[in-house]
Amino acid sequence: MSTTRASNAELPLQQYENVVIRFAGDSGDGMQITGNQFTHTAAVLGNDLATFPDFPAEIRAPAGTKPGVSGFQVRFSSSDIHTPGDQPDVLVAMNPAALAINIKDLKPGGIVIANTGQFAERDLAKAGLASNPLTDGSLKAFRVIEVDINQRVKEALEGSPLSPKEVQRCKNFYTLGLMYWLYNRPLENTLKWLGEKFASKPDLRDANQKALQAGFNAGDIHELFQGRYDVKPCTSMPPGTYRNIMGNEALAMGLVAGTELAGLTLYCGSYPITPASGILEQLASYKNYGVLTFQAEDEIAAICAAIGASYAGHLGMTSTSGPGMALKSEAMGLAVSLELPLVIVDVQRGGPSTGLPTKTEQADLLQAIFGRNSEAPIPVLACSMPADAFETAIEACRIAVQYMTPVILLSDGYIANGSEPWRLPKVEELQRFPVQFLTKAPEGGFLPYARDAKRARPWVKPGTPGLEHRIGGIEKSHLTGNINYDPLNHEFMVRMRNDKVMGVRDSIPTPKPMGPDSGDLLVLGWGSTAGSIASAVEVVQAKGKKVAAMHLPHVWPLPKGLDTIFARYKAVLLPEMNLGQMARILRSEYPGVNFVSYPKVQGQPFFTAELVTKIEELLQTKR
Amino acid sequence: MSTTRASNAELPLQQYENVVIRFAGDSGDGMQITGNQFTHTAAVLGNDLATFPDFPAEIRAPAGTKPGVSGFQVRFSSSDIHTPGDQPDVLVAMNPAALAINIKDLKPGGIVIANTGQFAERDLAKAGLASNPLTDGSLKAFRVIEVDINQRVKEALEGSPLSPKEVQRCKNFYTLGLMYWLYNRPLENTLKWLGEKFASKPDLRDANQKALQAGFNAGDIHELFQGRYDVKPCTSMPPGTYRNIMGNEALAMGLVAGTELAGLTLYCGSYPITPASGILEQLASYKNYGVLTFQAEDEIAAICAAIGASYAGHLGMTSTSGPGMALKSEAMGLAVSLELPLVIVDVQRGGPSTGLPTKTEQADLLQAIFGRNSEAPIPVLACSMPADAFETAIEACRIAVQYMTPVILLSDGYIANGSEPWRLPKVEELQRFPVQFLTKAPEGGFLPYARDAKRARPWVKPGTPGLEHRIGGIEKSHLTGNINYDPLNHEFMVRMRNDKVMGVRDSIPTPKPMGPDSGDLLVLGWGSTAGSIASAVEVVQAKGKKVAAMHLPHVWPLPKGLDTIFARYKAVLLPEMNLGQMARILRSEYPGVNFVSYPKVQGQPFFTAELVTKIEELLQTKR
Amino acid sequence: MTLDNAPLTKKDLKSDQEVRWCPGCGDYAILNSVQGILAGLGIPRHQMLFVSGIGCSSRFPYYMNTYGLHSIHGRAPAFATGIKTANPELSVWMVTGDGDGLSIGGNHFAHILRRNVDVKILLFNNEVYGLTKGQFSPTSPQGMKTKTSPMGSIERPMNPVSFALGCGASFVARTIDTHQKHMEQTLLAAAHHKGAALVEIYQNCVIFNDGAFEPVAEKSVRDDKTIDLRPGEPLVFGKAHDKGLKMAGWEPAIVEAAQADTWKADHASPGPAFAMAQMQSLPGMPRPIGIFRSVEAPLFDHGMNEQVQRAVAKKGKGTLKDLIYSGEMWTVR
Amino acid sequence: MTLDNAPLTKKDLKSDQEVRWCPGCGDYAILNSVQGILAGLGIPRHQMLFVSGIGCSSRFPYYMNTYGLHSIHGRAPAFATGIKTANPELSVWMVTGDGDGLSIGGNHFAHILRRNVDVKILLFNNEVYGLTKGQFSPTSPQGMKTKTSPMGSIERPMNPVSFALGCGASFVARTIDTHQKHMEQTLLAAAHHKGAALVEIYQNCVIFNDGAFEPVAEKSVRDDKTIDLRPGEPLVFGKAHDKGLKMAGWEPAIVEAAQADTWKADHASPGPAFAMAQMQSLPGMPRPIGIFRSVEAPLFDHGMNEQVQRAVAKKGKGTLKDLIYSGEMWTVR
């Protein structure tokens, strides 16, 4: 497409290191698609990037209302970034509700692109606005670009066989075209995507492609902007093949990969729940990888079927969010007692109870570690970024099969729906951990609860002749696994199960601080705070502060060697999206360390700036 | 009955301060009844006492087998006691299985009373014994009294219209008669009880009464014993009216009383589970107290119905054990969000999973405090003795209604089935805490989530005109309670709910150490370790050690002032029937205190002697 | 707000919360009908209570200006049972979806019907999980492609009416969101039934399962494809009222209108109602709507409270003193 | 232990664990019959798997020398579904009680039947909770006095056969613990059914509900009080084989043996089976035992694996490389 080139010269092209755009509109406006297309194009151009969609809560609200607003934030950069950015530089607002909801986040002096075609009296009323923000002066801190997108699209698609309603549905591609122009992006990628997506609906394909082009052209024709901006490719990205990936997707792929590395078949028993449903949906699309998916009648049936599948010799897993985790707790206890591998994925969301289902939170940590009757220890892992969910899922599979134990894998809404470029691992470099089923009785006879060096019991596939055995949730004799009510055997088994899980420490690495090896402050994170922490610590490090960052992929048991690391810093700061749950654990495990809890429970991630402020405040008080 | 008097003089009467008897036999032998009758009689004689039944696990095993053995331990004393005793002085063994299972617990030199009528080859085989312990020398450390109870009962009941099988069912009363003779107890109490129990079955009444009398007479006639023993009434028991009470019973009564003190109707939604079923059963018998009981289809329905009843203006409660607690966790989260009163009783048992259902454990503590998705704080109380369950249940009701919150009340198998004398409180002295429902909109309008000084929201009974409102599990606006997804409102509400629950501290007393106000060691307990700790600490205190004991009825939030108490002792010892759950909590709450965890996870309580040893060991290493 | 004694209007029953379903969702029509018939029942607003689980449909209570509880997924019947047994005076309405009521909540659903708790149950059946964005549900037809069934669902769908009859429900009916008159008649019959009353409502989800019921519910075919079960009236259907149903041996058959059997919803056994519910397994038969079953049965909520009254009448109302000072007591002086 | 190819004997199927039910419990007879018929099926022991929930009945797997899973209360159908779908080669048997299967586990029970997972389900119905010592259950008769219903249960009991038919079960039968021959025939029919097969077994709990089924099951009255539903045979009953059943309009009626209808367990709809299941609501009718329904239906376990095979056939078996290197990629050098 030559348009791109032709227009390049006419306006000054300003270079930026990184830009944050938020697309916001009604749920029906297609903002998620727009955001995703912008993201893919940036990815192909070689920017580092991070995205953060913000779905309307649970239910579809009437068009034009505040609860119906859907947002998508994308940050693209020529340098390494870890978060989708605190504040957008640009807000695209397709209607008054979208503007009203998002304007408070916009950077002072930022650009607002407002679709004036949707700012009539009626629209303002739907958004519950008394006056028009475009005219009432409330936007004076920003640069407002008004475009009547409704009208422009209508004009652009004159003569199209589409109905007027269908024409209006192309607004998002017009908008995307405009943004492509503004940020000097080529159209090819999206044109191709539209061609494939609407291969069987040429009218729609043509209309959307035309709208995209029209939006792009509008940048030139209508003198809307003073200049264009450019964000160069990120040169610090390590060489390799990349793709953009969402957390739920990466996690599902990691489970398939982990199962393959173990030489098993993956069995997913699950029940839909926001924001975890995507994992079940993704796995359901992997049937040609041999993956079995079972959409159960509820979360309890889902985990029980997964345990059943593990008993039968598959790798059982189940995915859910907080309320579903609560329901699964009884069955998790059984899995602990049966000592069968199982991966339980909890994509955390705002709570308690139904809470804020589309928002993020990290407050299921204590439930994951302790939320079962009696002593029922389970290793707990947490992914920290969308791409890293892949590896963490593999690690969960490894621990599950090597230790014959259920494993909990924590993700959250922020990771699940966020995306970032993922440097694809070399398949040969993925470490295999093939499972050896017991296929005949060892010398001395078959003992279902005998143990190996990792304290794992043997795994036998029903259907194996001569190894028939029965297991259940009543306390078992050491070795034979027969029902046993003896007091000392019970204590032995309780400790054995605990020691086994604590023994996972032997196979996990001690994490390393990024930054000074000792100093004033260690900022410690787990789960999805990783990006915010890394960004904030980079900022203060750049100011010469002796602050390091460290992240825990294994949250239970905690890895070895933390005590000596903690000892090298004057304090340890714990930003968490809960009221300080990891801080509580650490205080009970590492007496004498000065842990400072920094809770934020707002259904949204930490901003870099918030963290920087907190860190600097702490450094101040320390001296 | 003059028999008692007449035989008194013939043999020497030895005085004992306290005696521990364990009755053991087949499940069908009626040992629980025997034990209970002995207990009642001791109670009426004014002894202090404590009992501990030991049920066969879950299922009824074939007669005569080890898994079928049922036991009942009673300790009666002329001085203050806190536990049913570590080791029995006397073991009554109705068959070889009962002997084999219990003999290891008998005090060296203790008395075995064995029913030789049940020691044939066949009986030994059923018990899985290769040789007869009565003849193989394995009992030489004990004093064995052999009585062919089968035969004696048959003789005594000759001419009875009962069938031979029915006659044999009177063995337990013969045995009881024998023990009454040995410990110089009157028969009246039991004769009367039999008269009432079998009022409509005179044949059974007569036979059992005759068997009792025959057993008693046998003491005189057959020269089985060298002497008789006596345990004088306990003079240190504070004056008052007493009755013997089991934990489940006291707890149920406490709930009825607590509801009455609040001016409400009690609504129990429950599902049977060992060892909690007794509470539902007891409450079902209280219909004339206005109590509504609903045996639901499962634990989830049970708690949901109870929450529904609370919404409707009753005091909802639910009772269960560990696995049922796990199932209820999701609904507990809703109760937290709705801010309605609710009492959740967890009678803990051995786990994980089905575990050891008839055995005791304290390992649901962390589940109770943390076992829910997201931040869902709930106050947790624990009863410590059978009788004290009454007051603790009242306290649970008080907190629930005053703070508009679910409350968890922990008991365990040891408390549930154990019994002790209960000094009945004066009704007038029970503090009332009447609930004020909101019946009309206050000035400024009705706000379902406005709060009082305790941060409690108003309670409105549906059916009240003008106060119609809707509540649910999605995050709510402060004050209005309407659905609200705003980040700052969410954080505000999360903290508000937490602060409310932490605020319970303002209405609970700081516990007081028993013993020296400062010193080398504080032995800190919660739940059913109370008796063992008190006994052990009394022992070491008597030896002049600077050791105190303290107990926590409120386990979450912890009462104020603990820090200053802990500071006065060199170390704090925490005996717990789990792997150290309270120790973990305390370490995270009180940095700098030297907590020593002492776990025992054997499905049975701490022995006094074990604790004494541990305490002395610690005192040793301290210096 | 109306005065306490003035008759209610539909508007009185609208809450101040904005209704948040997708434009075109069948839920709107149901809300409208429910508000319509409730206004005419003569029950004061403060005696009405709506309880629901989780789902699009389960948002219903927020829109009713009555007491309301939006609970957790699948458990509405248990909350409703607690509420109604605690206060049998209230008019309790439960709203659930095919996922909420028949998937996660199937057991509670079965037990509230079996126990005959006097609750009116509205099952919004759109044959899909709406709120979680379109996965198949227990009522979805076999072969339905969704994100979790990309090659088509392999589940045999549940028939809510058959299921309810299998649970021993005392009142079972079915209606259609787009058939306002029928819906209101049916809701009214449920409202007047003493006992658990289930109304299955075919509800269109425009977003994830648009047109699911069109083959039978679409206005132009409705009269031929459905038969309205009206107790006491002949089993006649068809635009021209020309076709009828008759029990022929072990299964019903289509006959001329004049030979049609008369419909009875209160047979001694639920067998006949079940035969109707299962007609869709027989080719060419119309889909029954209307009232499958309506019989009197003891009320659970009433029974529970009646036992308390009886116990009090027999033993006297227990006091704190009676409670504590019971069993074998002794005195220490 | 027998050699791999030798035919199994009953004894081969006994595990080394001591059987621990109360003396006289009906469970013993069932265990005996199950071992008896299983030995003759020609399935090797290591291909058999028993799964159960919690209850007296649920201890069953411990006594079978096969693979076995004693799970948690009420969830056996979910475990069975996981096992059978993971490995359709196994012969999976599920044991549950009226409490385990119909109270806490009612929903999973409904869904395994609806989905038609190829599992044989034995429901030990003793109309009481045995293991927890005698509380009433969902099948307990109204008025039954237990510790949790001291004034009599006010619940309307569930009929497991009706419930199963309401769920769309493909095989539903009933038998009696004391009627060994009938039990073995029925179990055998279930074993041979392809699909979820429910057998309700009237089981006597000597301790907590002794004689619950005596009125119909006691040998001297059994022939008059029950009717055995044998597909393809006339609906005749009575000691003298003199009475018969016939569908008379909407409900069955008693006729002379010669006029009896022939029983069909595979009608197009489950309506007729339901009519039989509900006969007990009609006074004077015999209690049906035997086979209510037996029809072919697609197997869930098979369907799930077949989709995988089809996907592999169509797209090729995915490799790790395919998995990871997918979507829109770009290269950084």
Ligand SMILES: Cc1ncc(C[n+]2csc(CCOP(=O)(O)OP(=O)(O)O)c2C)c(N)n1
């Ligand atoms: C414990 C739990 N599991 C899962 C969910 C997610 N969830 C919410 S609604 C729903 C299904 C809704 O379907 P349906 O009842 O048919 O209602 P509809 O939205 O179609 O009206 C699911 C799976 C949840 N909220 N809670």
Ligand SMILES: Cc1ncc(C[n+]2csc(CCOP(=O)(O)OP(=O)(O)O)c2C)c(N)n1
């Ligand atoms: C989650 C949970 N709730 C409750 C129990 C207690 N419980 C065990 S078995 C049982 C009922 C058993 O009744 P049924 O299924 O009829 O079996 P039966 O003993 O009569 O054979 C109950 C309530 C439990 N083990 N787990």
Ligand code: SF4
């Ligand atoms: S998703 Fe479907 S059911 Fe839900 S509101 Fe939208 S149209 Fe209605």
Ligand code: SF4
């Ligand atoms: S309690 Fe009843 S069901 Fe359980 S083993 Fe004993 S007789 Fe059998």
Ligand SMILES: [Mg+2]
């Ligand atoms: Mg639905």
Ligand SMILES: [Mg+2]
């Ligand atoms: Mg039973």
